[in-house]
Amino acid sequence: MTALAALIRRDLRVALRVGGGALIGVLFFLTVVVLMPFALGPDLALLKRLGPAILWLGALLASLLTLDRLFTADHDDGSLDLIVMSRAPLELACAAKAVAHWLAAGVPLIVATPVLGLLLNLDGQATLAVALTLLAGTPALTFTGMIGAALAVTLHRGGLLLAVLVLPLSIPVLIFGVAASNAAIAGPDGFGAPFSILCALSLAGLVIGPVAAAASLRHGLD
Amino acid sequence: MTLLDLANPTRFLSLTAKVLPWLAAATAILLAVGLYQSAMAPDDYQQGATVKIMFIHVPNAWLAMFVWGVMSLSALGTLVWRHPLADVSAKAAAPIGAAFTFLALVTGSLWGRPMWGTYWEWDARLTSVLILFLMYLGLMALWRAVEDPTRAARAAAVLTLVGAVNLPIIKFSVDWWNTLHQPASVMRMGGSTLDKAFLIPLLTMAVAFSLLFVTLHMAAMRNEILRRRVRSLQMMQAGQQAA
């Protein structure tokens, strides 16, 4: 346990210091959301209706963007070799890295949501709903994305290929995230069912993501 | 003949060289019979002659999913048993699966035009198949992105298995999403049991397309093995010149 806690602490420190990627993700999120009214027009009623979808798309892209370097950074400086060789099971080490990434890059997105909700003319309840669904759903995005990040080590490249591989896998999260937000805002369907499924997706990702990432890393270090 | 004998690529090549012509012939005959039966099948009282698209569409859609199953088994072979032919099988299957998926989409779209009045409807099934098609393309991009086939094989195997777990979840989500957005406005096929006059040609075509897949897959695997041999010969040549 101390080993995993140490790994989480280190990744958090690296992410928050100079050169770390945590805040760039929030900045990207902000930019995407600010860009939307230029494409859609400054119609506040329309923005209010599309608000949850815009916020979810922004969060999806921001988390994908920051995940790119999750394992390649450690691979480039040689840390990954030592992590694979260590006594801590690789699956748990992968999960720890994902948790650290979510704390450093996912949580700031959720914190930024209320501000962006204002820009999109969302009222308090709607903003709260979107923030809640992001809280439940962004772990699933992190765990799905980490599979792609681990593949990037094997492939020696990330970027666009990574997006092509990972984005289709995150369709369910997007569907239920937006569905739950819209249900809370407009009704008539309940918020509970899609929200529970969103939580279930995060839990399933917690199992599948680290196992798949570890399998990919074990076979991909040649 | 055990599976272990087949594991040897040389054995595989010599065996498939014998089997392949017969398979190809059987596929051609069955396909001809199936097409004839389809042409002779009566028109549907509701859909008219367009119902005949079904005889192409349904086998393609069925194979689109079946091929992912074949690739998942191959992926297990790569990761768990390190079977020497497993990654060859997985790599050869991906473009064929993508082709079947593409045909399923096109025939579905052509069928949708007279039935729904539009080429594309964000119907749950069409959407799921479209996502499946995207995943096939992603997998093929991954195969092309890495020069070393063994390294690509492992990455592709992980992604294939993740896809196999994720596809039912995606299907379920899209069904949910679809009922949320357009409640039952789309006219749906099926429901009633198929008449014998439709069922027999459909089954013939399904078997014919399955045979077509086996034939194409086998031929593609042979090509891939030969391609890898050329690659290692060239690498040996490069090594000799360096020494």
Add this chain to the structure above:
Amino acid sequence: MQPAAITESRNVMESAAFRLVGRALTCIRGGREIFADLGFSLSAGEALAVTGRNGAGKTSLLRLIGGLLKPAAGTIVLEGSPDESPPAEQAHYLGHRDALKPALSVAENLRFWHAFLGGERDSPPAALAAVGLDHIAHLPAGYLSAGQKRRLSMARLVAVRRPLWLLDEPTSALDTAGQALFATLMTDHLAKGGLIVAATHAPLGIATRELRIGGAA
């Protein structure tokens, strides 16, 4: 800077007589056979220098022992390791890259590996003193020179005790003083019953047996 002697050995390694044995190893990478039917054996207190021309598979052999590559054929066992754990878990790997985060301080880098690797350990400050970096422990690792980064990696070997050291060109970035320091550390490790496998072009400054791979250069 004079290396502080590492005192107070806790006698972890003497208790079990380790022996590293590799049998009939074949390594294939990218469809190319690197080496075939390679065997070696190494007893406690011995160092093995792996030599050979570029591309002969020196690094590959180290990575095979460390479990980072899988052999196409053959086995590697560390006899005498507790619970039949794989050699990787009993080994330190010092590769070409130093496994340091430039944004973290020297002390933070070492403390992380100290906590993460676990097992039998010495205190990080003592290890930093042993490699002569204690006076710059608070600086970011990004400010260090290549030789100093190497020393910081060496501190990892001292801070966390592992019987088997896998070293890939360990002295390449080091100056004469650094090489002498590293020789002292290795001698100390061997005296405590440790094992060393090093891929190298240059002499290491300690008594070694040689394993030449890839035939005549």
